[in-house]
Amino acid sequence: MGKTEKNELLSETVSERRKYKVKTTEEAKKITLAFLKPILLDIKSLSLGLPEIHDRYDNWNVPVLDNSTVIGSVSIDAFSGKINEELSTKLSLFKKRAVTVNNKQTGKTVKEKFKFIVSNLSNTIVEGKAENALRNIPEQSVDLIFTSPPYYNARKEYSEYESYEEYLDTMRDIIQQCKRVLINGKFFVINSSHVLVPRASRNESSTRIPVPFDLHQIFMDEGFEFVDDIIWQKPEGAGWASGRGRRFSADRNPMQYKAVPVTEYVMVYRKKPAPLIDNFIRKNPNQDIVLKSKIDDDYEKTNVWYISPARDKRHPAIFPNELAEKVIKYYSFVNDVVLDPFGGIGTTAKSAAKLGRRFYSIESSTQYVSATRSDLEINQNLLNNNFDYTYLNLTNLPDVEPKKSLRHTIKELLANGVTSEELIQRLNKD
DSSP, X not given: OOHXXXXXXXXXXXXXXXXXXXXXXXXXXXXXXXXXXXXXXXXXXXXXXXXXXXXXXXEEEEXXXXXXXXXXXXXXXXXXXXXXXXXXXXXXXXXXXXXXXHHHHTTOOOOOOOOOOOOOOOOEEEESOHHHHGGGSOTTOEEEEEEOOOOTTTSTTTOOOSOHXXXXXXXXXXXXXXXXXXXXXXXXXXXXXXXXXXXXXXXXXXXXXXXXXXXXXXXXHTTEEEEEEEEEEOOGXXXXXXXXXXXXXXXXXXXXXXXXXXXXXXXXXXXXXXXXXXXXXXXXXXXXXXXXXXXXXXXXXXXXXXXXXXXXXXXXSOOOHHHHHHHXXXXXXXXXXXXXXXXXXXXXXXXXXXXXXXXXXXXXXXXXXXXXXXXXXXXXXXXXXXXXXXXXXXXXXXXXXXXXXXXHHHHHHHXXXXXXXXXXXXXXXX
């Protein structure tokens, strides 16, 4: 085959090469509208999304929308042009979903026009509790949040809560405050892990608390959009330190099996309302920043990231610079503000400065704040001249009581002698 023939073959679309009967998006839309004709009068605000060809299955998929909300799709066989009814939403279901969408739309305000926000926050290190310090940050002034909250009572020298419910209530309060300061459509990325609570005696079993799953529910309750679950995988040897799996390794008895943990979660959420990400690129007033923020070819292509853990004598549980740098590069632009409400010894802050972003780091420990400041000042020449910062000491602010969850409140009432029947009667009255 000559060079000219190769170029002609490459310029052909999939539809042309495979000799589809339905070759264009417009043809796919016409067939879809003909199929939807019986319900067009019932759904006056109906429209079609962008048809896509699934060349693996040789079919067109056409999204159907009502008031800009997807209420189903129509599948068209690309060879014959006939509707694949097994893969298409039923006409009756289109009508039911349209009613639901319209009921939800009733009383809603018109969508706000996209507005590009440039934060005026400068590099800042705050000494104080996150639940207090966050209240001093202006609304919609942060471009990215990346943090790793203390793992519930995993290391008592770092954090200890009276109960798991208290821990979750505190996390909810902090997530709510983070949502307030985060710019609409921007990302909140959180690193967390299941926590192993050792058994108190030989007559008891250890328990494993699914912290990431409970935090996920809080994000959903607070109206965030779930984007990705990234798995941070460590070398196999890193997991044996937990002690999990040693009994099975020695005895090999059924039912004693426990997997050695070598992963943590890096969960990615986006604040609603979430305008198209393309708006943040095309409508950025400084297009030079967009070019400077482009990511090299060696990016992570899957949701499993192989990164060795980091250690530092000054802190019992830090995450690696490599992890922070990847998150910051993938989810923010140069000059954006990156917030870490659990700053530790400043891994996020230092990574942000290194990558030409601004940082806002909150940490309650005087020792860790001192370590962060020392590292920033020692490495100022490596941080793109981004090392100037404001230091705020907010340790004297009065503690704000976190809002208790309904589950926590009910448990407390039951523990204080209120019966289930009394609770039900009270709820029915309200």
